[in-house]
Amino acid sequence: MSLRFFNTYSRAPEEFRPIAADGRTVKMYTCGPTVYSYAHIGNFRAYLFEDLLQRHLELRGFKVQRVMNITDVDDKTIRGCQEAGVPLAQFTEPFTEAFFDDLAALRIKRADNYPRATEEQHVAAMIAMIGTLIERGLAYQAEDKSVYFRIKNFAEYGRLAHFNLDELQSTGRVKNDEYEKESVGDFALWKAWDEADGPVRWDSPWGSGRPGWHIECSAMATQLLGEQLDIHCGGVDNIFPHHEAEIAQTEGVTGKQFVRYWMHCAHLQVDAQKMSKSLGNFYTLRDVLAKGYTGREVRYALMRVHYRAPLNFTWEGMDEARQALGRIDEWVARLRAKAAEENVERRTSNAEGRTEAFEEALDDDLNISAALGFLFETIRQTNRALDGGTLDAAAARGWLEWWNRIDTVLALTGEDTSVPANITALGEARAQARLAKEWRKSDELRDELAALGWEIRDTKDGQKITKRGGA
């Protein structure tokens, strides 16, 4: 079965083949955050989808080069730094760091580069691109001194979004009387400085100002990855105008197809509405962690639904994630215990089966639900074999190997939490009470442990203490 992804360009699944001659290198660009506040978990849904994509490509042997931009200059960051009374960089830095912390908490792999829009080399690249676009008649400087892209000279404009530009209906978000643009749809490449920008300004052949949002991605992507990318991702709300603009700018300069596969993630919803800063119905990762959930639980909750389907965020969903992870943890722990036993003649048969189904499901446009379905089926079968004593140490090791392989994609293995001394002591006391058949006392100790967040249970091999929820 081949690897295939749904391409927004064609609105159809397409077999994936990288551009690189080696057939292995994959160049991937993913739109990153604007660092004017903390990212919300809807944003992270997109980053988790991209993480799943990268990890699965790597599992399949591809070498992924990924770039994610950090937008550290725009209207919101400028407004924010002025309100805070600090320089722009000082304002954006803590949010940038918080973003990286959040990525780590969600176990999202680091990209190879996180270029910032304000870096001099990138601003220089943006200016160079704008110059070329003007030379080619694809951009012009208007009376307000800003430079705009001339969409009517780029025939492909609207192709990605499948928009017929003549039929667009204004939602009121665009100001028709905005300066001297030739066409309402022309977007800013270079925004002329005005007083509201304060000290935020760069020199350019068109006067001082700052880059438009879209040009940032075009410049940084081509600088770091080259003129042609294999995959470019983002949320569906980026299709138009952002990605459309990126295509226009980049192809306007290079004359080559910018991106082969455009992949877009559906929104995270709250109460069946898009989670967004402007609606105010959002949770940051910090908000969710503050409720006692872990990054890995959020990872599972946001990753378990196919990326092109809307996902409604609920606390019930978080609890469900916790339970499901507990099931996985328990299974891994049982396999580990069994695997540690003396190797004996392998006599397992009923727990062996196809293990490729997981990866093949992901090959099919990252069908995570089917992949997880297979995982849980496997868990049930191997548990049954463990219960029945028909799964030996060698087989357990085999299943652990399989788990370790698919977990390079899932990144859901629980962290080993060492049991604190006071908890161990309570456990010991309970064991003593049980030996003495002092059931009431042992049950009280069990409750006490539960109140501290530890679960104790009795097995054939004695008591076992595990952290509830968590890690």
Place this chain on the structure above:
RNA sequence: GGCGGGGUAGCCAAGUGGUAAGGCAGCGGUCUGCAAAACCGCUAUUCGCGGGUUCGAUUCCCGCCCCCGCCUCCA
């Protein structure tokens, strides 16, 4: 109005022209001092609605309804 995404059990969700994976929750059972975990069984004659094609449709075709998003700087 244009362009998309979605509508499958109480909730989340996969899926196929041949009679509905999996997870969570719930109920009953095995195990346990009691639990927990694990396992076993039960929980959609039915896949938004109405037509059509077909031996047979949740799956294909036509029409409609509902939810969500984009339509010029939102992941």
